[in-house]
Amino acid sequence: MQLRLRQFRPRTGPHEHRVVQPRQPLRHTTLRAPDPIGWLYGDHDGLNRLAGLFSFAACSRHTIVHVPLRDAVPPDEGIGEPVDLVLVHHAYGLRPSKWPALRRALGAGTPLTVRTDEARTARDAASWRGRQQRAGSRDELRHTTHARTFFLFGSRDVFAETATSLAYAAGWGPRQKRVAEGHSRMMAGLPLVEPPGGGGGHPDEVLVCFKAYPPYAHFKRPGR
Template identity: 55%
Template sequence: MQLKLRQFRPRIGPREYRVVRPWHPLRHTALADPAGYGWLIGDHDGLSRLAALFSFAAYSRHTIVHVPLRDGVSMDGGYEQYLENCGGRVDLVLVHHSLGLRPTAWPDLRRRLVQGVPLTVRTDERRTARDAAAWNRQCEHAETREWLRPVSHARTLFLTGSRAPFAAACAAFEYAAGWGPRQAGVVHGDHVLTTSITSQFLPDPDLRRPEVDISFKAHPPYVDFRRPHG
């Protein structure tokens, strides 16, 4: 998939960072803070582009992927209030652990995201699918150390990890984007719970552990909604 991004090169002290954002906002996609209940709800475009952004993040060890999700279009049908009850909207940041970015440093870095320049990249779906399958085979082994680590800070969910779990999360979003639009009720604006990326998170026995479930929801006008063929 081809992604059009906006690239920034902010500097803090002697260090320069590379940060990218989607060129066009994901207007009909929102994420509730996992500190309450992590719920991501989006349309086909939003879920598809999130899949591509996770794929890009998987192979971009020196790049911070910032996905603004707080200021999208208000969800109809009572879903906006549900997002608020879950913990309120947050943005999303994807970053490799090797970069050493601390969530507490993000507000200062975010303020420096000005004068971005256009960047177009293309993701490699076959490579991503191969790495996702490899992670799914190994994740049940006790020695597995590749996980996404979720941290909420400054109205942002940080997912820190490495190539394989980012690729596995990409596969989850691809599934949600493909399977969600085919379900009953979506033509009337109902949401359908499709999958989750919680299984890619570092295992935690705490019942209050962070989780992120993914739902598909078409956006109005629903008369224009068409299920995919095939």
């Protein structure tokens, strides 16, 4: 997939960071952080581009991927405050408390076009699934919410697995029953690590839902 991005090189003290954002906003994609359940609603374009961004993040361990979602057109369902999304490798060392200052320093940025490697993403996702079948494997997405931003920290393989799940939701969501009438359909979930002290209630998760945007009369299922 070809991704049209905007690249930034902000500095915090002596450190330079590389931050990328989608060049065009994901207008019909909304994220609500888990408490303990979160929701990611998106149309085909939004879920498909998110899949590409996760695939890019998987192979870009020194890059922060920032997806502004707070100002997207909200769906007519779901609860909670919309949040932005940040993807970053767990070894990067980004502290969420430092993100607001870093975000303010982004400036205008420069255009960047990249192409993701779907074959490599599929191999990395298969590697993750193979390890998850072993006892004691805990390669999942760590998460936290700060400054109206949902942070996901992970490895190359777990980002790749999430990319394939989002691609599945983008491709098969439009084929589900009654989506042309405005109904959402849950298609996948994000593999989140349970936070410290959890275990007594519902585990944290983010449900990925396909939802077409109105007017629904314009929506057509693939092949029609």
